[in-house]
Amino acid sequence: MTSCPAYCYRHARRWTVQLALGIDALHELGIIHRDIKAENILIDVRENVRIADFGLCYLAVDPRPLDRQWACSADVVGTPYIMAPEMLLCNVYDLDAMTYGPPVDWWALGCVLYQLVSPTHMAIFQTQRDTLDYAAWCTSSGGTHRKFPILQNLKGNVGDLICGLLDPSPSWRYGFHEVSSHPLFLNPCGTSEFVDAYACALKRPEVPESMPDLRCDLEKASVWQRLAPGERRHLPDVDWFKPV
Template structure:
């Protein structure tokens, strides 16, 4: 496994322009990752910027499966089927059908579309000018759901609806919400030459060169001889990550 340089949440705060430049490629990779999880029977249930790691090749990886639903039949998940009623996730990216189960005495079951709602929330953070969450509280989400069913309120309240991809993912009705097919075929991922960001996405991700400057400072500013020891590595085991000494975690000078 590649050493993870950082996560999307940190980069949105510290390097917003960097995130904007990579947004289309990263969204495509997240889309492929979510679909891969659904294909093996997993609803992540906590897709958010902090759970999207960025590796040294500047590709994204979905992490933290502590709140995930795992289907006993191991998938693939049926888009129209409901699997769980547990209110799992982080509020600002939680789908309304999941969120309502926090207070509803008769919880409703939901399915894989919950992850696509969360992706819509992450995309909004990536492409919005301030790179902030569209929703903060549960009330914000329920106000949005109410707004979607009303024609009386000003459209400027939710500017995300100006983006057809985001509005499709943030469709309150799970049965009408965008899923994998709708995202893959969306015009947002087409280049001027007419090629899609999804074309050969896996191979292009693997072919990307590492960016040594993006590696985390394992030494934490300390001298090599005094760097903190995380755990001793048995002499018969080889390091899982090249160019990193896990006995004294500091980058080798060759980098």
């Protein structure tokens, strides 16, 4: 995902719809991504987003829609600063007693949305200790997480949606139903941004000038030649490349 805050803010609403539809589709297939973060979201030539990097996914043995209340894994995997509290607590307490389920992906969406609308483009939590401290504060304050200092600064429908996605309790955290019916996505004509979102994404014009030109400065980024097995090269401004 691009590092330009203004560009991300401008597209945040539409991208959040696309990400929510993608997360819901994964859950319907029995998959929990477990590493939804800005670095794993790609932007295509029509400025639509694609979820990438499925290496840490949970795959249900019997592929079927996952119930949001179903706690099915105790594996602590992913990126610490976007892990939900219930996943981090599996690392703190007895693994046999702590499990988590699909809501961890909705927590991660809240973290991504915060970055999209943040003027500094910074993550809301920098470390897993920040997340656990936030969860502990919410517990000690009677669960009023929306009064947490960082969340208090978020205003309007965007702030309400982020607060709902970052509810420390998986049972009360927003899921697809709450996100898809949220006032943030109501258009002036009364329709929802979720209506025909897939068709609208396909109809968007291509914006090739918004894509990075990897052919520039070939001496530093030789991307047109096949890499030897096991060889990795750092390419400026590129976080992901297609394996050969």
